[in-house]
Amino acid sequence: MTLKDIKIGETAKVEKLCGEGALRQHFLDMGVLPGTEITVVKYAPMGDPIELRLHGYELTLRLDDAEKIEVAKVDKSTSKEDKKSGKKKIAHPGLGEGGKFHPKGTGKALPEDTVLTFALIGNQNCGKTTLFNRLTGSKQHVGNFPGVTVDRKDGAIKGYPNTMITDLPGIYSMSPYTSEEIVSRNFVLNNKPHAIINIIDATNIERNLYLTMQLLEMDIPMVVALNMMDELTSNGGSVDINTMEMLLGVPVVPISAAKNSGIDELVEHALHVAKYQEKPLNQDFCDKTSNGGAVHRCMHSMEHLIEDHAEKSGLPLRFAASKVIEGDPLILKQLAIDENEEELTDHIVLQLEKERGLDRSAAIADMRFSFILRLCEQAVTKPKESKEHIRSRRIDTFLTGKYTAIPAFIGIMALVFWLTFNVIGAFLQGLFEKGVDELTEITDKALTNGNVNSAIHSLIIDGIFAGIGSVLSFLPIIVTLFFFLSLLEDSGYIARVAFFMDKLLRKIGLSGRSIVPMLIGFGCSVPAIMATRTLPSERDRKMTILLTPFMSCTAKLPIYAFFVSTFFPGRGALIMIGLYLLGIITGIIVACVYKSTLFRGEPVPFVMELPNYRMPSAGNVVQLLWEKAKDFLQKAFSVILIATVAVWFLQSFDTHLNMVDDAENSILARVASLFEPLMDPLGLGDWRVIVSLFSGFMAKESVVSTMEILFGDEIKMYMSTLAAACMLVFSLLYTPCVAAVASVKRELGTKWAIVIVIWQCVIAWFAALALRLICTMIGVG
Amino acid sequence: MNVIDIILLIMIAAAVGAAVRKCISDRKNGRRCCGNCSCCDKCTKM
Numbered sequence: 108m109t110l111k112d113i114k115i116g117e118t119a120k121v122e123k124l125c126g127e128g129a130l131r132q133h134f135l136d137m138g139v140l141p142g143t144e145i146t147v148v149k150y151a152p153m154g155d156p157i158e159l160r161l162h163g164y165e166l167t168l169r170l171d172d173a174e175k176i177e178v179a180k181v182d183k184s185t186s187k188e189d190k191k192s193g194k195k196k197i198a199h200p201g202l203g204e205g206g207k208f209h210p211k212g213t214g215k216a217l218p219e220d221t222v223l224t225f226a227l228i229g230n231q232n233c234g235k236t237t238l239f240n241r242l243t244g245s246k247q248h249v250g251n252f253p254g255v256t257v258d259r260k261d262g263a264i265k266g267y268p269n270t271m272i273t274d275l276p277g278i279y280s281m282s283p284y285t286s287e288e289i290v291s292r293n294f295v296l297n298n299k300p301h302a303i304i305n306i307i308d309a310t311n312i313e314r315n316l317y318l319t320m321q322l323l324e325m326d327i328p329m330v331v332a333l334n335m336m337d338e339l340t341s342n343g344g345s346v347d348i349n350t351m352e353m354l355l356g357v358p359v360v361p362i363s364a365a366k367n368s369g370i371d372e373l374v375e376h377a378l379h380v381a382k383y384q385e386k387p388l389n390q391d392f393c394d395k396t397s398n399g400g401a402v403h404r405c406m407h408s409m410e411h412l413i414e415d416h417a418e419k420s421g422l423p424l425r426f427a428a429s430k431v432i433e434g435d436p437l438i439l440k441q442l443a444i445d446e447n448e449e450e451l452t453d454h455i456v457l458q459l460e461k462e463r464g465l466d467r468s469a470a471i472a473d474m475r476f477s478f479i480l481r482l483c484e485q486a487v488t489k490p491k492e493s494k495e496h497i498r499s500r501r502i503d504t505f506l507t508g509k510y511t512a513i514p515a516f517i518g519i520m521a522l523v524f525w526l527t528f529n530v531i532g533a534f535l536q537g538l539f540e541k542g543v544d545e546l547t548e549i550t551d552k553a554l555t556n557g558n559v560n561s562a563i564h565s566l567i568i569d570g571i572f573a574g575i576g577s578v579l580s581f582l583p584i585i586v587t588l589f590f591f592l593s594l595l596e597d598s599g600y601i602a603r604v605a606f607f608m609d610k611l612l613r614k615i616g617l618s619g620r621s622i623v624p625m626l627i628g629f630g631c632s633v634p635a636i637m638a639t640r641t642l643p644s645e646r647d648r649k650m651t652i653l654l655t656p657f658m659s660c661t662a663k664l665p666i667y668a669f670f671v672s673t674f675f676p677g678r679g680a681l682i683m684i685g686l687y688l689l690g691i692i693t694g695i696i697v698a699c700v701y702k703s704t705l706f707r708g709e710p711v712p713f714v715m716e717l718p719n720y721r722m723p724s725a726g727n728v729v730q731l732l733w734e735k736a737k738d739f740l741q742k743a744f745s746v747i748l749i750a751t752v753a754v755w756f757l758q759s760f761d762t763h764l765n766m767v768d769d770a771e772n773s774i775l776a777r778v779a780s781l782f783e784p785l786m787d788p789l790g791l792g793d794w795r796v797i798v799s800l801f802s803g804f805m806a807k808e809s810v811v812s813t814m815e816i817l818f819g820d821e822i823k824m825y826m827s828t829l830a831a832a833c834m835l836v837f838s839l840l841y842t843p844c845v846a847a848v849a850s851v852k853r854e855l856g857t858k859w860a861i862v863i864v865i866w867q868c869v870i871a872w873f874a875a876l877a878l879r880l881i882c883t884m885i886g887v888g
Numbered sequence: 889m890n891v892i893d894i895i896l897l898i899m900i901a902a903a904v905g906a907a908v909r910k911c912i913s914d915r916k917n918g919r920r921c922c923g924n925c926s927c928c929d930k931c932t933k934m
C-alpha cells in the first residue's frame with residue numbers, strides 16, 4: 108500500500124521510501140522517513156496534490172510522488188502524535204553567558220576591534236525576516252553573493268556597530284536540493300562567520316531542529332533563537348529551555364520576534380559566543396545503543412578515515428563525515444579522497460545499510476530525527492492543536508475547498524484590483540496629481556517672473572515637471588497593489604494558491620510553485636524573476652522566467668491609466684481587467700508552445716510546506732512599502748529624470764544642435780522615423796509613439812512621461828481610439844524594462860536576455876495587429 | 889542668459905550627473921532588485 112491509497116483523515120506509518128536522487132533526499136530532510144506517521148488532511152480541489160500532516164506541520168505532495176512512499180495504516184489512538192512529553196527539571200546550563208566556560212572578564216576573547224560576523228539561518232516561514240529587521244532596524248544593505256544569483260542582506264546589530272549579520276535564504280537542510288541551500292552552506296563554510304544565529308519556529312520544533320543538527324555539525328559557535336514562543340505558550344505548550352540547551356550544547360534563547368521580546372537576551376548571548384568563540388558542546392548525536400549502534404560506528408569510522416582530508420580542505424569533520432555517508436557529490440569532490448579510501452567509504456556505508464536495514468540517506472536522516480524525538484520527549488510539551496492551526500484549518504475549508512478554492516481566488520484578486528484602481532489607489536492618486544499640478548504652476552510662475560531663458564524654462568516645465576510629475580502620481584497605486592500582494596503572501600495564502608493551482612499549471616508544463624513568481628510579477632518583474640530561484644528544476648525556472656513578462660507589472664499601470672482616462676473614460680476597471688486577462692491568456696498560449704518545443708519534459712515534483720495563516724506584522728509591511736516607495740522615487744529621480752532630459756534634448760534640437768520650432772525636425776524624430784514602416788500596420792506609425800515605446804525600455808513609467816512631453820494635451824488629435832487600444836496591447840506585451848532584462852541576463856545569460864527582448868516585441872506586434880484587424884473587420888474604432 | 893539661467897543649468901546638470909552616478913553605482917554593486925528587500929526574502933519561502 109502506498110500513501111496515495113490513504114484516505115482523508117487516515118494515518119499511516121511510512122515503511123519504505125522509494126525513488127532516488129535529490130528529491131528523495133529532500134523527502135528525508137522534510138521528515139518523511141521510515142517510521143514517520145503521516146495523516147492525510149485533504150486533496151486539492153482538482154484532486155491533486157494532497158496535503159499531509161507530519162511532525163506537527165503540513166506538507167503538500169503530488170499523487171505521483173505519494174505513490175513512491177510505501178505505508179501501513181495505523182490506528183489513530185496509538186498514534187505517537189497524541190503522546191504528551193515528560194520533562195525533568197535540570198539546572199540552567201548557562202551556555203553563552205560569562206562564568207560557564209570561563210569567569211567573567213577572562214577567556215580568549217577575540218580582539219576588541221574585530222567586526223563580529225553572524226549568519227542568520229533558519230527554515231522558511233520561521234520569522235527570519237522579522238528577526239533580521241528587529242536586529243538591524245533600517246540599517247540594511249542589499250548586495251549579491253559573488254558568483255551566484257542570490258541576493259544577500261547584511262546589517263549591523265542595532266547598538267553594536269562592530270557587528271555584521273548576514274541574512275541567508277530560508278532552507279530546510281544543508282543538502283544540495285536548491286541553490287539557496289548550497290549558498291547558505293558555502294557561506295558558512297567559506298566565509299566562516301564568527302557565530303551562527305539559528306532561528307527555530309517553536310510551534311514546529313521537530314522539523315526545524317533537523318537543520319539545527321546539521322548546523323551543529325559545522326562546529327561554529329552558535330545560538331538557537333526559539334521564535335514564536337508566544338504562540339506556543341498561548342496554546343498550552345512549553346519548552347524546557349535548560350534541558351534543550353543541555354542536549355544541544357548551545358545557548359537556547361526563547362524569543363518572539365513579532366512582539367520584540369527576548370531580542371536583547373539573544374543579542375547578548377550571540378555576542379558572547381562569537382567573542383569567546385564558544386563552539387557547540389555536543390555534536391555526537393548518534394546513539395550507541397540504537398539499532399546495534401550501526402550509525403554510530405559508521406559515523407565514527409568515517410570521521411577517522413577522512414580526518415586528514417577534512418582538515419586539509421577546511422571542512423568541519425563531523426559535517427564532512429555525515430555528507431560522505433549521504434553521498435553528497437559536492438563534499439566528496441572537495442575532500443578529494445583517493446581510490447583506496449573511496450573503496451573503504453563504500454564498504455563502511457554498505458555495512459551500515461546492511462546492519463541498519465535502511466539506505467545511507469535514510470539512516471542518517473533517521474539518526475537525526477531519532478535524536479530530535481528524544482529531545483522533544485524530554486524538553487517539549489506540545490499543545491494538542493494550536494489556536495492558529497485550528498483557525499487555519501477553518502479558513503482552508505473555504506479557501507482550499509473543492510468548489511470554493513478557485514472562485515475565492517478569483518474573488519480575492521478581483522477585490523484587490525478593485526480596491527487598488529478604483530478606491531484607495533485612485534483617491535490617493537487624485538491628491539498626488541493635485542499637489543504636482545500646484546507645484547508645477549508655482550514653479551512656472553516663478554520661472555516666468557525670473558525671466559528664465561525659454562529653453563531652460565521649457566526643459567524644467569515641459570520636460571522635467573511634466574515627465575516626472577506624470578509618473579509620480581502613480582506612486583499611490585503601485586504602493587497599494589504591492590501592499591495587497593505582500594499581505595496575501597505574508598499571510599500564507601499564496602502557498603495555498605500554489606497548492607490548488609498545481610494541477611492547472613501542470614497542464615502548461617509548470618508546477619504549482621511557479622504561481623508565486625507569477626503573482627509577484629504583477630507587482631514587479633525583477634523580484635518575480637529572482638523568486639524563480641526557489642524552483643529546484645532548471646527547466647521550470649527558465650520557463651517561468653520567460654513567462655513572467657506576460658504578468659503585467661505595476662510599472663505599466665501609468666500607461667494603462669493614461670490611455671484609459673484619455674480614450675476610454677468610465678471603462679477603466681473593465682479595460683484594466685481585460686488587459687491583465689489578455690496577458691495571462693497570452694502567457695498560457697505561449698507556455699503551451701514552450702511545453703511542446705523548447706521545454707519538453709515533466710515539471711518538477713511538488714513538495715511544499717503549508718504554513719499556518721498569520722497576520723503579517725505591521726512593522727514589516729510598513730517597512731516593505733517604504734522600501735518600495737523609496738525605490739520608486741529613486742527611480743523617478745534617476746532613470747526617469749535621465750530619460751526625461753534626454754528625450755527633451757533630442758526632441759528640442761536638430762542634428763546641427765540648433766533648437767527646433769517643430770519637433771518633427773528633431774534628432775529624435777529622425778531616429779524614430781526609421782521604425783515607422785514597422786509600426787504603421789498597428790496604427791502606431793507616429794514617431795512620438797515610437798520614441799515613447801523606446802523610453803519604456805528604460806522604465807515603463809517613462810512611456811507616459813515621454814508622451815506628455817511630446818504630445819502635451821493633444822494626443823487625441825494624433826491618435827485614434829483603435830490606435831490607443833493597439834498601444835495598450837503592445838505596451839502590455841512588449842519587452843520588459845532594462846532592470847527586468849538585466850535580471851534575466853543574470854539568471855539565464857545574455858543570449859536569453861536578448862531572446863526575451865526580441866520575442867516579447869514580436870508577440871506584442873502580432874497581438875496588436877490581430878486586435879487592429881479584428882476591430883477593423885467588425886467595424887469598431 | 890542671466891545668472892538665474894546659469895544657476896538653474898548647473899542644478900539640472902548636477903541632478904542628471906547624480907542620477908547617472910547612481911545608476912552606474914547600482915550596477916557596479918550588483919543591486920539588481922527593485923529595492924523591495926522583504927519581497928526578495930519572501931521569495932525563498934516557497
